[in-house]
Amino acid sequence: MRVEDLDQVAEVSDQAFIAVIGKLYGQRLERPFFPLAGLALRLWTDPEGCLVSSDHGEIGGALFSVARGSLGWFGPLAVATTVQGQGAGQALVAECLHRWRRRRVRMLGLETFPSSGFHAHLYAKFGFRPGWTGVQLRKRFDVEGVEEEVEPARPLQHANLPLPDLGFLYRGLDPAAEVRATLLRHAGRVFASDRGLAILHLQDAFHVTPEEAFLPFLAARDRDSFLSLLAAAEEASRAAGRKSLALRLPGTAWTAFRALVERGYQAGPAMLRMKAGDHLDYDRDAWYVDDWL
Numbered sequence: 001m002r003v004e005d006l007d008q009v010a011e012v013s014d015q016a017f018i019a020v021i022g023k024l025y026g027q028r029l030e031r032p033f034f035p036l037a038g039l040a041l042r043l044w045t046d047p048e049g050c051l052v053s054s055d056h057g058e059i060g061g062a063l064f065s066v067a068r069g070s071l072g073w074f075g076p077l078a079v080a081t082t083v084q085g086q087g088a089g090q091a092l093v094a095e096c097l098h099r100w101r102r103r104r105v106r107m108l109g110l111e112t113f114p115s116s117g118f119h120a121h122l123y124a125k126f127g128f129r130p131g132w133t134g135v136q137l138r139k140r141f142d143v144e145g146v147e148e149e150v151e152p153a154r155p156l157q158h159a160n161l162p163l164p165d166l167g168f169l170y171r172g173l174d175p176a177a178e179v180r181a182t183l184l185r186h187a188g189r190v191f192a193s194d195r196g197l198a199i200l201h202l203q204d205a206f207h208v209t210p211e212e213a214f215l216p217f218l219a220a221r222d223r224d225s226f227l228s229l230l231a232a233a234e235e236a237s238r239a240a241g242r243k244s245l246a247l248r249l250p251g252t253a254w255t256a257f258r259a260l261v262e263r264g265y266q267a268g269p270a271m272l273r274m275k276a277g278d279h280l281d282y283d284r285d286a287w288y289v290d291d292w293l
């Protein structure tokens with residue numbers, strides 16, 4: 001995928017998702033579905049993992065992915081409604097997996113619609129198992145609550161500073177590309193300590209709005225460092241004038257789920273996560289927030 005492709009990619013992806021959501025949920029959505037700036041941030045983050053399929057110069061399908069070192073996930077994946085069912089979707093997934101093998105990605109993931117047999121069938125053909133969930137949680141800052149006092153973690157000021165080793169969560173896990181993209185494109189802030197790291201998006205990214213900030217990634221060794229990174233993200237969101245902070249959490253990260261609810265977060269809808277590779281349950285009871293779409 002090239003930067004020049006992004007307008008066509010956005011059109012194809014928006015139309016495909018608006019159509020499938022209409023079919024699965026009866027909702028009638030309008031463009032833009034994926035913010036162009038969010039797609040651009042993804043491409044900037046991992047250009048080798050973003051692919052298009054085209055026919056005579058016309059883009060028919062697109063796949064975005066991010067390899068966080070040894071842990072990779074893809075999405076959004078979309079094929080133009082006019083050419084679906086002709087193999088383009090499978091070709092894009094096959095090429096992504098081929099590239100991940102070369103890059104030694106060992107844990108492969110995606111998030112999809114829980115009520116669609118079609119999607120489960122498609123991804124199961126590549127060895128992805130439908131055994132997990134991703135749950136949205138949101139904290140509204142205008143709701144009063146009693147909060148545990150914690151010292152907020154420090155911001156990471158420069159994109160090229162060494163990052164903490166997150167091997168305690170998954171060996172080889174490395175979010176450096178997203179850290180760099182977030183800071184260099186001024187999409188948000190990064191917080192780090194020797195016990196963990198968090199990425200906060202405030203603008204020009206998926207899931208953010210003028211009212212809401214989004215936390216695409218947080219990995220911490222323990223409860224204290226998790227809460228300290230979270231407090232830093234909340235403080236920065238408030239300081240930027242946002243009224244709420246949203247995140248997605250693996251459904252298996254149950255201790256983190258409970259800590260978030262205690263801190264005033266409310267659970268939202270869940271998506272189906274499918275995984276393939278090694279150590280698929282690495283996120284069980286982990287102090288871990290991540291976003292797979």
Ligand SMILES: CC(C)(COP(=O)(O)OP(=O)(O)OC[C@H]1O[C@@H](n2cnc3c(N)ncnc32)[C@H](O)[C@@H]1OP(=O)(O)O)[C@@H](O)C(=O)NCCC(=O)NCCS
Pocket residue numbers: 016017020077078079080083084085086087088089090091111112113118119121122
């Ligand atoms: C999901 C999507 C990317 C798949 O791309 P595609 O090019 O249509 O898929 P392919 O032609 O490669 O094949 C998909 C498989 O599902 C089957 N299939 C295709 N259309 C189908 C349909 N409407 N219903 C059921 N099965 C279908 C195909 O036969 C094939 O399986 P098979 O080879 O075992 O027969 C595409 O349909 C799409 O963009 N959908 C809307 C957006 C979306 O849902 N994205 C993914 C979100 S996780």
